[in-house]
Amino acid sequence: SQQGEEDPQALSIQEGENATMNCSYKTSINNLQWYRQNSGRGLVHLILIRSNEREKHSGRLRVTLDTSKKSSSLLITASRAADTASYFCATDVMNSGYALNFGKGTSLLVTP
Amino acid sequence: DAGVTQSPTHLIKTRGQQVTLRCSPKSGHDTVSWYQQALGQGPQFIFQYYEEEERQRGNFPDRFSGHQFPNYSSELNVNALLLGDSALYLCASSPGGQGFHEQYFGPGTRLTVT
Numbered sequence: 646s647q648q649g650e651e652d653p654q655a656l657s658i659q660e661g662e663n664a665t666m667n668c669s670y671k672t673s674i675n676n677l678q679w680y681r682q683n684s685g686r687g688l689v690h691l692i693l694i695r696s697n698e699r700e701k702h703s704g705r706l707r708v709t710l711d712t713s714k715k716s717s718s719l720l721i722t723a724s725r726a727a728d729t730a731s732y733f734c735a736t737d738v739m740n741s742g743y744a745l746n747f748g749k750g751t752s753l754l755v756t757p
Numbered sequence: 758d759a760g761v762t763q764s765p766t767h768l769i770k771t772r773g774q775q776v777t778l779r780c781s782p783k784s785g786h787d788t789v790s791w792y793q794q795a796l797g798q799g800p801q802f803i804f805q806y807y808e809e810e811e812r813q814r815g816n817f818p819d820r821f822s823g824h825q826f827p828n829y830s831s832e833l834n835v836n837a838l839l840l841g842d843s844a845l846y847l848c849a850s851s852p853g854g855q856g857f858h859e860q861y862f863g864p865g866t867r868l869t870v871t
Contacts, residue, residue: 649799678859685845687761687864688800733799742813743790745849745860747799 649734649748657754664721666751668734669714675737677710678745679719682731691719691732724755759784761850761863769869770838778833778866782850788812789831790860791823792847800847806831807853835868843870 652667668677676695680688694701694710694717701708707720721728731752735745762781770776782789788807792800802815806825825831829850835842845867849860 680862685796685865685867687763687847688849688862690859690861693859735799743788743805744802744813744815745790745792745800746802747792749797749799 649736649746651732651734651748651751653751654749655752655754657756658724660725660755660757662724662755664724664728664753664755666719666732666753668717668719668748670717670734670736670746671715672738673712677708677717678735679706679708679717680733680735680747682733682750684730688733721753724753726755726757729753729755761848761861763846763848763863763866765866766864767867767869769871771871772838772840774838775834775836776838776868778835778846778848778868779830780833780848780850780863781830782848783861786850786852786861787829788851788853788858789825789829790849790851791831791833792849792862793817794845794847794865796844803833838870840870843868 649670678693679691682688692703705722710717731750733747733750735747764779790805791803794800804814805812809825820836822834845865847865848863851858851860
């Protein structure tokens with residue numbers, strides 16, 4: 646079973662626009678991570694946010710975490726065609742060891 | 758600094774056969790995890806190896822087994838292949854020890870079972 650669920654399933658925007666993806670999860674977590682995957686290849690780690698953090702930035706990425714709502718959002722500002730990919734959130738469930746639990750991902754298409 | 762490497766890139770096997778996939782972790786990492794990603798789905802955790810022992814296992818049958826070598830590289834073995842085993846198999850490495858660490862993924866091995 647999958648712990649996280651991304652929303653929307655698919656998103657299409659134009660270059661220069663901002664893209665926002667959301668992730669909801671079911672049980673308490675230690676950390677939440679966002680990954681990017683291009684065309685069925687390996688996952689690229691984007692950012693990790695710990696359960697005691699509320700917001701984190703990395704370049705054009707902004708991640709928020711609301712543990713009371715069990716949700717997170719990933720904002721990509723000033724998107725580029727190269728941002729076209731699938732984006733996954735992954736959680737490690739508190740007291741459940743080291744496994745990452747992924748959602749089904751958001752497929753982002755950025756058109757020139 | 759080489760990242761996580763996996764071999765082979767692609768593999769085609771027949772139902773009932775056995776397959777071995779290989780993974781070399783990122784330099785400085787001693788923990789290896791394996792994930793299965795079916796088409797259109799997120800990765801599913803298979804198991805994790807640390808100090809040459811299986812530290813945690815996901816909800817996969819015993820047909821899936823693994824090994825970690827003293828140099829921290831790892832193998833994933835799948836016996837009696839089923840059509841449903843067709844997927845992208847991802848290896849991830851991280852520094853071990855206490856606490857949770859970021860996991861870095863390799864490019865994956867695409868397994869097709871016919």
